[in-house]
Amino acid sequence: xxxxxxxxxxxxxxxxxxxxxxxxxxxxxxxxxxxxxxxxxxxxxxxxxxxxxxxxxxxxxxxxxxxxxxxxxxxxxxxxxxxxxxxxxxxxxxxxxxxxxxxxxxxxxxxxx
Amino acid sequence: xxxxxxxxxxxxxxxxxxxxxxxxxxxxxxxxxxxxxxxxxxxxxxxxxxxxxxxxxxxxxxxxxxxxxxxxxxxxxxxxxxxxxxxxxxxxxxxxxxxxxxxxxxxxxxxxx
Numbered sequence: 001x002x003x004x005x006x007x008x009x010x011x012x013x014x015x016x017x018x019x020x021x022x023x024x025x026x027x028x029x030x031x032x033x034x035x036x037x038x039x040x041x042x043x044x045x046x047x048x049x050x051x052x053x054x055x056x057x058x059x060x061x062x063x064x065x066x067x068x069x070x071x072x073x074x075x076x077x078x079x080x081x082x083x084x085x086x087x088x089x090x091x092x093x094x095x096x097x098x099x100x101x102x103x104x105x106x107x108x109x110x111x112x113x
Numbered sequence: 114x115x116x117x118x119x120x121x122x123x124x125x126x127x128x129x130x131x132x133x134x135x136x137x138x139x140x141x142x143x144x145x146x147x148x149x150x151x152x153x154x155x156x157x158x159x160x161x162x163x164x165x166x167x168x169x170x171x172x173x174x175x176x177x178x179x180x181x182x183x184x185x186x187x188x189x190x191x192x193x194x195x196x197x198x199x200x201x202x203x204x205x206x207x208x209x210x211x212x213x214x215x216x217x218x219x220x221x222x223x224x225x226x
Contacts, residue, residue: 004156006156031212033212033213033214035214035216042216042217042218042219043203043214043216043219045213045214045215048211048212048213050212055211055212056208056210056211056212056213058213090156090157092157092212092214094212100145100147100162100164100207101147101159101162102159102212102214103159104149104156104157104158104159105156106155106156107155107156109154
């Protein structure tokens with residue numbers, strides 16, 4: 001079974017631009033979560049989706065948004081990019097929100113110049 | 114609020130020696146605990162988890178972890194380290210209401226030949 005896939009793998013943007021990152025979960029998985037990883041803050045939770053509904057949201061500004069589609073694929077969007085948004089963005093999937101184990105994708109590395 | 118502490122930024126061990134990576138946690142209620150490993154420029158790989166049952170949990174690549182409720186610890190162990198075990202290790206606790214994982218700041222494991 002294929003793992004979690006994320007596209008693109010690398011991205012360079014400039015301040016003020018917006019960006020959309022995509023995540024395809026493991027086949028059959030309906031829960032998708034997003035995390036931001038930076039050297040200073042470590043791994044921080046962004047969003048959790050299940051069946052197209054956002055179930056939980058981390059402490060990030062409104063510039064960060066996400067959604068999940070009926071096929072469980074998910075996207076996250078960051079508008080008005082800031083230098084501090086440079087990070088590795090990780091997507092994880094699980095069978096459902098009740099299933100314990102999340103499996104992570106390789107991440108999208110975003111560099112904001 | 115739940116939290117995870119990994120007191121060591123780095124652990125150094127010689128190949129063939131046993132290794133321990135420490136983790137303590139704080140949650141209300143029963144903990145769902147996880148260990149993940151991250152290799153350079155990669156996502157997180159699931160190693161093992163404790164949900165309930167035996168306090169000694171066995172996982173991938175010969176790793177195991179010992180759950181100690183009285184000390185609120187979940188230390189990762191391996192009897193004989195390999196150079197290829199060198200990576201960044203994260204301990205995490207799951208919120209039982211959601212899929213959300215709260216991570217420790219990570220411990221870099223360096224195994225010398």
